[in-house]
Amino acid sequence: MTTTHARIDESLVAHLLRRASFGGTTEELSHFSEIEYETAVDELLNARDTMSIPQDIIRRYHVDMSDLRTRPSSSGNWLYHMVNTDAPLVEKVNLFWHRIFATGQTKLIQGKAMTTQLDMFREFGLGKFDELLLQLSKNPAMIMWLDNQDNHKGSINENYGREILELFAMGAGNYTEEDIKECSRAFTGWTVENTDYMALKMRNNTMRPYGYVNWQFKFDPEDHDDGEKIFLGETGNFNGEDVIAIICKQPATAGFVARHLYHYFVADELPVPQWPHFPPLNPEAIKVMTDAYFESGYSIKAMLRALLLSDSFKSEAAWNARVKSPIELVVGTLRLAGGYDGPTHDVYGHIASSSFMGQDIYAPPSVEGWMGGADWISTGSMVQRVNFASDIIGDLDREGIVELVESIRADAGEGASPESLVQASLKHLGNIQVSDQVNEGLAEFASNFENTVRPSNENIASLLQLIVATREFQFV
Amino acid sequence: MTIIKKREKVIVVIQLSGGNDYLNCIVPYDNGFYKDARPNIRITDEQVIPLDNGYGLNPGMGPIKDLYEQGKVAIIHGIGYPVPNRSHFRSMDIWHTAEPTTVGSKGWLGQAIKELDPEGENVVTAVNFGNGLPRALAAPGVPVASVGDLENYGLLTGVSGTNQREQALSTFSRMYTPLLGSDTVMDYLGKTGLDAMRGADILKEAPQKYRSNVEYPDNPFAKSMKGVAQVHMAELGTRIFYTQYGSFDSHTNEVALQSALWGDVSTSLAAFFQDLHEHGIGDEVTVLMFSEFGRRVLDNGTGTDHGSGGVAFVVGNQVKGGHYAEYPSIDPVDWIEGDLKFNNDFRGLYTDILEDWLEVDAKPIVNGTFEKIKPFVA
Numbered sequence: 001m002t003t004t005h006a007r008i009d010e011s012l013v014a015h016l017l018r019r020a021s022f023g024g025t026t027e028e029l030s031h032f033s034e035i036e037y038e039t040a041v042d043e044l045l046n047a048r049d050t051m052s053i054p055q056d057i058i059r060r061y062h063v064d065m066s067d068l069r070t071r072p073s074s075s076g077n078w079l080y081h082m083v084n085t086d087a088p089l090v091e092k093v094n095l096f097w098h099r100i101f102a103t104g105q106t107k108l109i110q111g112k113a114m115t116t117q118l119d120m121f122r123e124f125g126l127g128k129f130d131e132l133l134l135q136l137s138k139n140p141a142m143i144m145w146l147d148n149q150d151n152h153k154g155s156i157n158e159n160y161g162r163e164i165l166e167l168f169a170m171g172a173g174n175y176t177e178e179d180i181k182e183c184s185r186a187f188t189g190w191t192v193e194n195t196d197y198m199a200l201k202m203r204n205n206t207m208r209p210y211g212y213v214n215w216q217f218k219f220d221p222e223d224h225d226d227g228e229k230i231f232l233g234e235t236g237n238f239n240g241e242d243v244i245a246i247i248c249k250q251p252a253t254a255g256f257v258a259r260h261l262y263h264y265f266v267a268d269e270l271p272v273p274q275w276p277h278f279p280p281l282n283p284e285a286i287k288v289m290t291d292a293y294f295e296s297g298y299s300i301k302a303m304l305r306a307l308l309l310s311d312s313f314k315s316e317a318a319w320n321a322r323v324k325s326p327i328e329l330v331v332g333t334l335r336l337a338g339g340y341d342g343p344t345h346d347v348y349g350h351i352a353s354s355s356f357m358g359q360d361i362y363a364p365p366s367v368e369g370w371m372g373g374a375d376w377i378s379t380g381s382m383v384q385r386v387n388f389a390s391d392i393i394g395d396l397d398r399e400g401i402v403e404l405v406e407s408i409r410a411d412a413g414e415g416a417s418p419e420s421l422v423q424a425s426l427k428h429l430g431n432i433q434v435s436d437q438v439n440e441g442l443a444e445f446a447s448n449f450e451n452t453v454r455p456s457n458e459n460i461a462s463l464l465q466l467i468v469a470t471r472e473f474q475f476v
Numbered sequence: 477m478t479i480i481k482k483r484e485k486v487i488v489v490i491q492l493s494g495g496n497d498y499l500n501c502i503v504p505y506d507n508g509f510y511k512d513a514r515p516n517i518r519i520t521d522e523q524v525i526p527l528d529n530g531y532g533l534n535p536g537m538g539p540i541k542d543l544y545e546q547g548k549v550a551i552i553h554g555i556g557y558p559v560p561n562r563s564h565f566r567s568m569d570i571w572h573t574a575e576p577t578t579v580g581s582k583g584w585l586g587q588a589i590k591e592l593d594p595e596g597e598n599v600v601t602a603v604n605f606g607n608g609l610p611r612a613l614a615a616p617g618v619p620v621a622s623v624g625d626l627e628n629y630g631l632l633t634g635v636s637g638t639n640q641r642e643q644a645l646s647t648f649s650r651m652y653t654p655l656l657g658s659d660t661v662m663d664y665l666g667k668t669g670l671d672a673m674r675g676a677d678i679l680k681e682a683p684q685k686y687r688s689n690v691e692y693p694d695n696p697f698a699k700s701m702k703g704v705a706q707v708h709m710a711e712l713g714t715r716i717f718y719t720q721y722g723s724f725d726s727h728t729n730e731v732a733l734q735s736a737l738w739g740d741v742s743t744s745l746a747a748f749f750q751d752l753h754e755h756g757i758g759d760e761v762t763v764l765m766f767s768e769f770g771r772r773v774l775d776n777g778t779g780t781d782h783g784s785g786g787v788a789f790v791v792g793n794q795v796k797g798g799h800y801a802e803y804p805s806i807d808p809v810d811w812i813e814g815d816l817k818f819n820n821d822f823r824g825l826y827t828d829i830l831e832d833w834l835e836v837d838a839k840p841i842v843n844g845t846f847e848k849i850k851p852f853v854a
Contacts (some may be wrong), residue, residue: 071565106565268661323661356608356622363565365611366579374661379599380609380622382665382672383631386648391634438651445647462640469632469644470651471665 009033013040014431015319018476019265020044020308021088023332023430026407041308045301047087049122053080053343061343068111075361076347078118082331083339093125093304094118095327096264098361101136101168102369103145105362108202112214113141114362126301129257129293130248133169137240140192140215144202146367149191153225156184163367165247171259173276174252175232182229186243189224192216248298251290255280258289261303266313267321268373285312320433320475323376326357326385328476333389333468336429338400357384377474385474390465393429396457404428405460415453418446425463434472442466483760485833486715488704489585490765491610492741493722494564497780498770498787498816500734502551502803503532509806517730517775529799536738539746540789547797548749550851552788552825554804556818560769560784564725567768572612574823574842584826584841585716586615591836592715599675602716603707605700613718619668621675626683626703630676649673682710690751697721698744705751708761715834724767730779741765745791762792762833762852766822772814773806785816788825790851794833800849821846828852 013032017024021044024032032040058080059066064073082091098121105114117139124132136142137160143149146160161184165175175183192198193216229238232246247253259280263269266285270278280286288310289303296302307313324332330350334340340347354361358381364370395401412424422442426432434442445466446452449459467473500517504510505524524532525541533541543549557576561567573580585602593601596619604613604622613620623629632648635641652673654666686706692698700719707714721741726733745763752758770786785804801820804810810817824846830838832852839845 106563106569109563323665352607358609365581374664375616377665377668378609378614379619379668379672379675380604382669383622383676384608386631386669386672387633390632394634394636435655437653437655441647441650445643448643458636459640462635462637462644465632465635466644466647469648471662471669474665 009037010431011319011433012037012314015314016040016044016308018320018332018430019313020092022082022092022328022335023476025336025430026404026428029431037314038309041305044089045126045305045308047089049081049085049087049090051081052084052086053340058343068115070111071105071360071362072348072351074105074111074114075351077115078361079331079347079351080340082327083334090122090125091331093300094121095325096260097121097125097132099264099364099369099372100260101142102364102367103141103362104364108141108144110141110202110215111362113144116214117141126304127299129169129253129298129300130244132300133164133244133247134241136168137164137187137190137244138217140217143190143192143217144199144215148187149195149199151184151188151190153188153223156181156188156225158184160184161187167272167367169247169256170250170252171256171275172273174250174256179231182231182238183243185225185227185229186231186238187240189220189222190240191218191220191223193218254290254293255286257300258286258293258303258307261289261307262286262312263372265304265307266318268323271371271373272368282312285310288312320472322476323373324474324476325370325372325376326354326359326381327361329357329385329389329474330354332430332476333392336400336404337392337395337398338403341399353384353388357381357388386469389468389473393468394461394465396461401461401464402457404464405457408460408464409455418443418449418452421446421455421460421463425460425467429464429467429473432467432470432472434467434470438470438472483711483757484713484715485835486708486717486761487829487833488717488719488761488763489612490741490745490763491568491612491718491720491722492724492737492765492767493568493720494725494767495769495771495782496724496767496786497726497730497734498783498785499773499806500730501534501537501738502527502553502787503534504530504803504806505532506530507806509808513773513806513808514775516777517779519731531799531803534735534738536735537742539742540738543746543749543791544797548791548793548795549797550790550795550849551799552790552820552849552851553799553801554785554816554819555766555788555801555822555825556769556785557821557823560812560815560818562769562782562784564768564782569611571766571768571822572610574826581611581614582616583610583612583614584830585612585718586618586620587841588830588834588836589613589618589620589716590615592834596671598713599671600678600707600712600714602718603679603704603714605703605717605719610718610720613716619671619675621672621679623679623703625699626679626706629679631673645673678712679707682706682712685710688751688754690747690754692747692751693740693743695740695744697740698747701744701748702751705748708752709755709757726771726779727776727781728779730775733779749791758793762790762794762829764825764829765789765791770816773808773811773816774814783815784812785818788822790825790829790849794853795851796853800851820849825849825851 065077068074120135124135147157148160151157162180166172288306292302292306408424408428412421449455503519503524523535526532570576572583574584589602599619600621602620609622632644635644652666652669654663683706692702704717766788770783771780772783804816823842826842827838828848
């Protein structure tokens with residue numbers, strides 16, 4: 001019975017890597033299968049990003065990634081991280097915050113402001129939530145995205161004050177319109193240096209051959225409303241820091257962050273706007289995380305650790321329960337194909353592919369981020385998804401693909417049955433589980449190969465192309 | 477006796493991406509303010525193609541002049557929206573969603589498709605030529621075929637060998653067939669995958685059926701327009717076509733760049749209408765051309781920066797040719813932040829197209845009532 005046991009473990013590891021990474025290569029799967037599950041979780045949570053291609057080499061190759069004038073430059077730079085990082089969970093967490101604190105370069109025009117925000121997520125994204133919210137409130141891209149530079153003493157602009165409560169930390173229904181106004185008052189004077197000039201630069205996009213000046217946070221005490229405020233039942237001369245401290249001790253905040261983590265790491269939840277009206281799909285999983293939140297002093301890492309170790313996460317019901325986002329599909333496929341071994345112009349095409357599938361990194365459709373789930377799937381996006389993955393996986397000019405094909409052939413063994421070849425292929429593409437219907441279809445396809453005793457590289461590659469075209473490959 | 481089949485009306489939307497410079501497109505070549513504003517990149521009296529009312533066309537637009545003389549071109553002046561945004565992306569979004577103030581996610585044409593084909597029965601009611609799906613066509617549950625290259629369009633195009641690919645496609649279809657009792661997202665994915673395959677199957681017939689004596693020019697835009705003609709003539713029930721060309725973002729080298737792009741657009745458009753005409757089906761097609769914004773009045777040396785207030789075109793047999801709305805004043809005292817002042821909300825023009833051409837209710841799509849331009853023959 002040991003073989004059965006091992007198989008289940010490998011499937012669980014595959015599930016963990018689909019969620020806490022971008023899927024697993026054969027090496028990753030075997031590495032994480034050899035250690036305890038809990039150790040694997042900690043290893044993923046504590047990994048630090050060491051880029052295999054240093055940033056200065058990338059920038060020497062891509063001049064545009066220094067001045068970061070356009071979106072492909074900034075999003076392409078992020079793609080390098082996602083595809084090549086050995087701290088994939090950090091990048092998944094970055095995507096998680098980018099989806100919730102959805103900021104768009106479309107409005108800011110400044111690519112540098114976006115990469116600065118991403119660096120902030122990379123540093124604070126798994127830290128304490130109050131610290132993260134503070135960094136977010138001081139983040140120039142966020143300030144300009146939600147117009148906090150127009151939030152003045154005596155004349156508030158509620159955009160940021162509203163969204164920090166509704167979209168970023170608490171969720172609708174847990175505060176009043178008065179709280180929004182008081183919250184906005186607390187954030188008056190939180191702006192960027194040289195505001196008028198920078199705001200003008202944001203609206204009038206003209207050619208700047210030397211790139212952009214990075215925005216800097218500025219607290220302007222003259223423009224800050226220092227008066228008394230009543231916020232969520234507490235009274236005081238609150239500043240932004242105080243408001244964040246009050247937000248973070250609310251049970252609603254813990255529940256909201258937990259539900260987002262569940263939504264992203266476990267299973268597609270209801271669309272966020274419906275959350276105030278319907279309870280979470282899995283209250284037990286939420287409780288595990290909210291307990292961890294308060295016990296750890298608001299640590300996101302503690303919440304995520306509790307979730308990844310929970311039965312709700314590990315249960316088979318959670319496996320393949322989420323539709324892969326376009327960027328997960330792009331990055332996961334490229335990592336299977338061996339990643340980037342040096343700077344390449346392909347990053348632009350790959351980032352464009354994600355946008356053709358419906359996810360334009362750094363350009364969320366609105367402040368509410370991407371809806372996700374079945375929303376990713378349309379006839380147009382299906383053509384893009386299937387063709388992108390099968391083009392990469394079938395590309396025998398890639399060293400990584402040739403290695404993949406050869407190890408599949410070796411694994412299945414000389415004279416393997418079509419069924420065994422299919423099993424070996426599924427295993428090497430991240431231990432994908434498919435229905436009987438698909439298994440039979442794939443085996444029949446493989447039985448038509450000219451040389452079934454020793455199938456050619458082209459034949460095996462075409463089988464891989466078909467596997468990444470399955471419905472199952474569209475899920476994580 | 478020939479039975480003349482009543483065909484449904486079709487709109488072809490052409491997006492001129494990057495910001496087409498209005499002043500050097502419909503040129504007020506005799507206007508003193510124009511001459512002052514464009515010391516470096518003026519279209520001179522010798523270069524301009526004179527039209528009427530003191531206006532001329534960009535030198536690249538010769539074939540548009542011919543169409544104009546046939547009474548097929550409506551020039552829609554001063555088009556834009558309140559509080560202009562000079563970001564390409566945001567401004568294009570506004571045109572796509574018809575939502576200038578809030579960030580919208582549903583495209584105006586996507587919503588029109590939903591009205592034309594509520595059950596999504598025809599997977600090719602709308603066809604985009606280009607990569608990805610412009611937000612204009614996006615709406616929940618609306619199938620849209622997005623075609624990069626009609627001749628090679630399809631699923632699993634990277635599988636080598638005709639035989640192997642055919643087998644792969646047949647396996648694909650088998651693998652995507654929804655099973656009884658499977659869960660809803662899986663089913664939805666199955667249906668969508670099969671729809672995508674069906675769309676590809678339907679569309680690949682189009683070039684095979686197509687016969688024409690018309691030679692299209694050799695440029696990427698002409699290829700898209702020829703694709704539109706092929707799909708339209710195959711009578712697949714497509715009502716909305718979309719394509720884009722550019723980039724018109726002429727910060728530098730504007731005179732050469734804009735003329736070359738307009739050369740491609742206008743020669744392709746002329747070939748397209750000629751093609752329709754020869755097949756006796758010109759009456760059912762209308763073309764809308766727009767850009768996300770016009771450009772700054774003052775030139776910057778060899779080009780222009782982003783501006784506001786632009787020009788759109790409606791072209792077709794059923795169009796009453798001529799000038800619509802007013803050319804905004806070029807007098808510097810009338811500029812807004814250095815740009816022309818728009819005087820004509822694009823949502824009015826959308827209303828014309830939705831109500832009087834596609835015959836769907838415009839109000840819920842453009843979110844209100846806007847003054848129509850009335851460019852169609854009554």
